[in-house]
Amino acid sequence: MRQAIWNRLARPDAGEASLSEDLQSLLYSLRRHLGMDVAFISEFCEGRRVLRVVDAGGSAECPKQGHSDPQEASYCRKIVDHDLSGIIPDASLHPVTRAMPVTRELNIGAYLGVPLQDASGEVFGTFCCYRHLPDASLDRRDLALLRIVADIAGRQIEKRFRERREEDAILARIEQVLEREAVAIVYQPIYHLGQRRVVGYESLARFSAEPYRTPDVWFAEARRVGAGERLEMLALRQALAALEAFPESRYLAFNVSPDHVISGAVARALAGRESSRIVLEVTEHDRIEDYAAFREAVAPLRARGVRLAIDDAGAGYASFQHILELDADILKLDISLIRELHRDRRRRALAASLIAFARTIGCEVIAEGVECREELETLREHGVNKVQGYHIGRPMPLEAALGFAPADG
Incomplete structure (x- = not known):
């Protein structure tokens, strides 16, 4: 798999700050609309699922940006691999999630998640949200909304990734001129x-x-x-x-x-x-x-x-x-x-x-x-x-x- 996107965006600048702010705003709006406690964007990186942007309304109970777990131990990987549905109204009753340690660690009650894809269709992470209590009202319309917002986020991330890739090439040319x-x-x-x-x-x-x-x-x-x-x-x-x-x-x-x-x-x-x-x-x-x-x-x-x-x-x-x-x-x-x-x-x-x-x-x-x-x-x-x-x-x-x-x- 290609180098992790956030590793390529690791050089801080105004463009990256703006991207993080935009994604944070998306997560906030989605979380509030769906009545969730936590919303996040994750990336698959070197065998782990890493939380890159997190919104939880200031709750001290939620995981922080940079939190990571082994991919196979995360809901995210199982949703991408179709081992889990994108809608989980009650994680304590689901035969897969009730046995997963992360359910208790993050106090997950209800969960929604969809893959994040780049322009080529390659999955590089997930767009997810959850609440601490079960929610039997979650349905396909909620998942459809999540997919729409995830598509917007994916396009923003991919755009900035392309810009950064272009900037890396520019910097390499400039450094060569400076060196010589x-x-x-x-x-x-x-x-x-x-x-x-x-x-x-x-x-x-x-x-x-x-x-x-x-x-x-x-x-x-x-x-x-x-x-x-x-x-x-x-x-x-x-x-x-x-x-x-x-x-x-x-x-x-x-x-x-x-x-x-x-x-x-x-x-x-x-x-x-x-x-x-x-x-x-x-x-x-x-x-x-x-x-x-x-x-x-x-x-x-x-x-x-x-x-x-x-x-x-x-x-x-x-x-x-x-x-x-x-x-x-x-x-x-x-x-x-x-x-x-x-x-x-x-x-x-x-x-x-x-x-x-x-x-x-x-x-x-x-x-x-x-x-x-x-x-x-x-x-x-x-x-x-x-x-x-x-x-x-x-x-x-x-x-x-x-x-x-x-x-x-």
């Missing part, structure tokens, strides 16, 4: 139109592991399995290693998650680095639950000369919230604003408003996603001096970035 430090960094140039030179680079992570996944998927999956900080800090350290290779007149920009700024992980990674050449970018896609905590965490870095940029400005509500809350040094106009800027008056109007706003608050503007000469010229007309995008240069390895000179600026 298999993150490649490429650098996209940021060009100053007035000075006609490259003034900085945005560092971007790339992953070569198969099957191919875009970097945003890698980082999102790492966050899902609790490895987000480790993967992001690996990418940050890899990118920082190139800082000394670039001329002192050029800076490096890094995408960082607000949570990792607040936790202090970013500050630890930047310790001892030349802060005035570092820009931290917070993107539209990163929610900040506590702006005050973020400002407090980033303040010592900014005092050392680290600059703060809001990436993807104009892409959605979150970027505008960042603009209002963070007092950033740099505003990066999102590609969704820049694309076809020379042809779309609505985009030009919004871009012009953001540019004017940035000037008012003393914030520098960088336009990213510049992909053609016409877009560049329109930005120049609006007074934007710094641009980034395929028209200037694609993300490239360090060696190519060191010798890069744009053909069109």
Whole structure:
């Protein structure tokens, strides 16, 4: 038989807590409706019947979660093996149950139980309830209700099991990348139109592991399995290693998650680095639950000369919230604003408003996603001096970035 489901769900997280709460609620409702004293979900594991979720209204007499018995000594196994019916109105009168020690140990009077199955039809446990006194009123309708509720519970458990199995596979991939430090960094140039030179680079992570996944998927999956900080800090350290290779007149920009700024992980990674050449970018896609905590965490870095940029400005509500809350040094106009800027008056109007706003608050503007000469010229007309995008240069390895000179600026 496969590995026990609850062993696969043994890593605590919010998802598992939610599952336990949902199952507890199901048991409570069922127990109250049927007038039972105890309801539980069991799992068959290594020859034993283990109680995984139990509801008994706080009764001290009931077995606790984790209680186990040999499978062959339990009602659960006998119900699954069809040695017992799922309805037992009086366990003291039934020829099988009256001789079983568990009947006296748990003070079972009346009992209802049905198997729990996964999506393949394999039985992995039972969904049961009992009361301490006999109940001659139990009938097939009660058993039918139990089966319906058990089916709901089984689907919930199976869904979480599949999610956990998927998360285990994700974590294995992430751990392999972390162990091998298999993150490649490429650098996209940021060009100053007035000075006609490259003034900085945005560092971007790339992953070569198969099957191919875009970097945003890698980082999102790492966050899902609790490895987000480790993967992001690996990418940050890899990118920082190139800082000394670039001329002192050029800076490096890094995408960082607000949570990792607040936790202090970013500050630890930047310790001892030349802060005035570092820009931290917070993107539209990163929610900040506590702006005050973020400002407090980033303040010592900014005092050392680290600059703060809001990436993807104009892409959605979150970027505008960042603009209002963070007092950033740099505003990066999102590609969704820049694309076809020379042809779309609505985009030009919004871009012009953001540019004017940035000037008012003393914030520098960088336009990213510049992909053609016409877009560049329109930005120049609006007074934007710094641009980034395929028209200037694609993300490239360090060696190519060191010798890069744009053909069109």
